[in-house]
Amino acid sequence: MANKRKRHRVLPGFGLSMGYTLIYLSLIVLIPIAFLFLKASTLSLADFWETVTDDRVVASYKLTIYTSLIAALVNAVFGTLIAWVLVRYDFYGKRIIDALVDLPFALPTAVAGIALTTIYAPNGWIGQYFEAMGIKVAYTPLGIMVALTFIGLPFVVRSVQPVLQDLDRQYEEAASTLGASSTQIFVKIILPAIFPAILTGFALAFARALGEYGSVVFISGNMPMKTEIVPLLIITKLEQFNYAGAAAIAVVMLVFSFVLLFLINFWQWRTTKKYQMN
Template sequence: MSAGRQSLSFRQRSVIPGFGLTFGLTVTWLSLIVLIPLAALVLKTTELSFDRFIAIVTAPRTLHALGISFGISFAAALVNAVFGTIVMWALVRYDFPGRRIVDAIVDVPFALPTAVAGISLTALYAPNGWVGSLLEPLGIKVAYTPLGILIALVFVGLPFVVRTVQPVLADLDKQYEEAAASLGASRGQTVWRVVLPTIWPALLTGFALAFARGVGEYGSVIFIAGNMPNVSEIAPLLIVVRLEEFRYADATAIAVVMLLTSFILLFIINRLQQWTERRTTES
């Protein structure tokens, strides 16, 4: 009965016509831009035997590069989820001098070329840079280390969290927070029980976007990473190295592993987001 009702609702005419045309264009465009290139990538990998594929993706250098890319991208997304939420909260809930300027600065990583960002961060955190020269006597080395990669990915991923969560918090009326306070809720309880459940799905989306950007980031990372194999080499750089060596099948094998791993992680995050939205709606 429910299936028939869903089928009937699917066939109902919309006030705005054109579903067939727009749906067909959507499928065609996504196929040309996304599905066909990814399918070609997978087909290229089939040139390798299974044993050769396993040997490539389990090589120590490959595993370390993949671990650097995914591990640090995940850590950077977590950092951005926390501090991006704090930045977003200040921009939405408080009016202070220069707020518009701060709001515009958040978008700088969007517009700034990644190579420029990488050069700027390297000059800043190098041992002779403004910040690096202060950290060097403390034994903290940022440039040409995994820590430098983390800073670069935090830099490029911050806007994804802020801009994803900001509209949701802006739509949340302050009266809900005031009502919770009038009922005796503490500030922590108000944030945990009123604000966080509302922004949580959007926060997960921002986290996923920041993570995905970090995994595929190249330009801003290679300058500050140092690109030392088994130390600070990221997976996208290793793919470029294999291409320069004319080992195209090897490069595609690494790319397929990145593709599948990213898809699985993003699928899990998406399902968690949907589950959170259902819980929020039911409550």
């Protein structure tokens, strides 16, 4: 009877791998979040509620969520378009454009904020033309959206691009031979296949925008009740040594982000399941 050879594994077995996974996640994610909730719990319920419902804090919530949502939606549309161009067309300079997509990942956010402020200020290279039309970009919510769009674009492009590359074109060719128009092919065949990836990119861009600080702090102007974002307000609380207040505001944003990401992931799962069934 031939001896059975033990299968060689590149990585350790499930038990050891899962142990490393749980330890790593605990040290990097779970423990810091737990201490955040623990610090916020040092406030009484009345003080906690008063802190998180202050008019200035509520205004920063609305501004952060609103601008992050708009920026993520813009990126979902134009990021998908850029991914489409990079996958479906061959042109001179394609590799350069593909590399430029990752620039917001590599560029320090403070540098990005300074550059965007310089460009879109009332006397900036681009801002002066908007100023002539009566449109102010820098030091307004519109400027915040510009910064959040800049840092969130790669998430959508890099989520959609590999799905488009793996998409089998035989279905498109079959639909075309049956007389389907380009619009019908995109809506009925391509969009359902890439929609889960678009949702993933949207969720990542939105989550990234909610916590963005460096690129926004310069272009926003940081005016309370007008252009003050939640991360800046948390930093302000920390500078005042109000650690419990900063933790309370952070907990609210953390819970909101978690619930929103859960709903988006659930929607993505339902969409993927529906597409696989069809």
